[in-house]
Amino acid sequence: MKLPWRRASWPVRAEPSHTPVTHVAEPSARRRQLGRSRDYTGADLPERLRRWHAPRANRWVRILVDAGALDVEWLGADGMTAERLRPGCSRWIEPGLRWRIADSDAATRFQLEVHADESTPAAAPQPLRAVLLDEAPCARVDDTAAFARMLASLEPGMRCLVRSDFDFGDALRAAMRAGGDTLCWHPLQDADGQRVALISRSAQPIGLLEYLGRDHAVIEAALAGALRGNIERMRWLRNVLARHLSIEEDALFPAYLAAGGNEGWVRGLRNEHDRLRHDINHLDDPVAQRRFLLLLDGHDEKEEQIVYPDILMRLGGAAREISQRIMSTGSTGTQPANG
Numbered sequence: 001m002k003l004p005w006r007r008a009s010w011p012v013r014a015e016p017s018h019t020p021v022t023h024v025a026e027p028s029a030r031r032r033q034l035g036r037s038r039d040y041t042g043a044d045l046p047e048r049l050r051r052w053h054a055p056r057a058n059r060w061v062r063i064l065v066d067a068g069a070l071d072v073e074w075l076g077a078d079g080m081t082a083e084r085l086r087p088g089c090s091r092w093i094e095p096g097l098r099w100r101i102a103d104s105d106a107a108t109r110f111q112l113e114v115h116a117d118e119s120t121p122a123a124a125p126q127p128l129r130a131v132l133l134d135e136a137p138c139a140r141v142d143d144t145a146a147f148a149r150m151l152a153s154l155e156p157g158m159r160c161l162v163r164s165d166f167d168f169g170d171a172l173r174a175a176m177r178a179g180g181d182t183l184c185w186h187p188l189q190d191a192d193g194q195r196v197a198l199i200s201r202s203a204q205p206i207g208l209l210e211y212l213g214r215d216h217a218v219i220e221a222a223l224a225g226a227l228r229g230n231i232e233r234m235r236w237l238r239n240v241l242a243r244h245l246s247i248e249e250d251a252l253f254p255a256y257l258a259a260g261g262n263e264g265w266v267r268g269l270r271n272e273h274d275r276l277r278h279d280i281n282h283l284d285d286p287v288a289q290r291r292f293l294l295l296l297d298g299h300d301e302k303e304e305q306i307v308y309p310d311i312l313m314r315l316g317g318a319a320r321e322i323s324q325r326i327m328s329t330g331s332t333g334t335q336p337a338n339g
């Protein structure tokens, strides 16, 4: 079957002639490349690459070094291993393997590729994400006082699925401003007088990347319920996807392009948004459903691993203002992301 992302205008460079490091695990030949990063150098390395992190299930990351030296560490069964990658080297990082970049030199230049292992079928959203809504504690709040009590009881690290027939949007935005970016929400429903939102509090301020990644997780969690035939989850899926795409297209991408961002990447993402908007209306068709699942899975991963870090780097000090505007956005149609 011809895979849909092959038709996207996502830029694909000619395959480099990097020599693989031979003693490490490699993905099966049945893999598809989800995207490739910009050129990273020692001077503009995303901070997250210096911290321990790991590709999620079904994902492989490939490091391709073009120039200079890159010192990489990873945590295996035998403890920490360090390796210096030289120009022309490529190195696969398998799903779940924790790794970080330890050092580089002034000449270092490298890229990261993200691949999906096709031998594991993308038949459903990631399990950890799929339970996000199922396992959230629920609360019904009927007035401002009850809403304030719910917020006061929300400890750092907790989330709550809040249902209400009054509009708590303004009260929540005020609490978000007072909370120093540690409180966030994902509106799921705002229709017929019924509001539902997933509200969570963190110990640390929630940044732009983290919030958008959480929004992806909520979309995938709603999708998991929709695929089980849950009509409410299907309604939530439509709402959270519409809000997320609108946030990216109306607030995030324009700011990124104004800061000199990659026009080809944005064009490719917008094309994928259009296909997601089309296929979400045909999830009862098995072919369209599979296409939607694969496209959403790859799209989210590409944004989180490759595009969002570049957006954050280019926005610099403006990222916080855009992040706060995005996080305060209500359901689509109730408060536009650029309003």
Ligand SMILES: [Fe+2]
Binding pocket: 245, 248, 269, 273, 299, 303
């Ligand atoms: Fe997107």
Ligand SMILES: [Fe+2]
Binding pocket: 212, 216, 244, 248, 300, 303
């Ligand atoms: Fe996204």
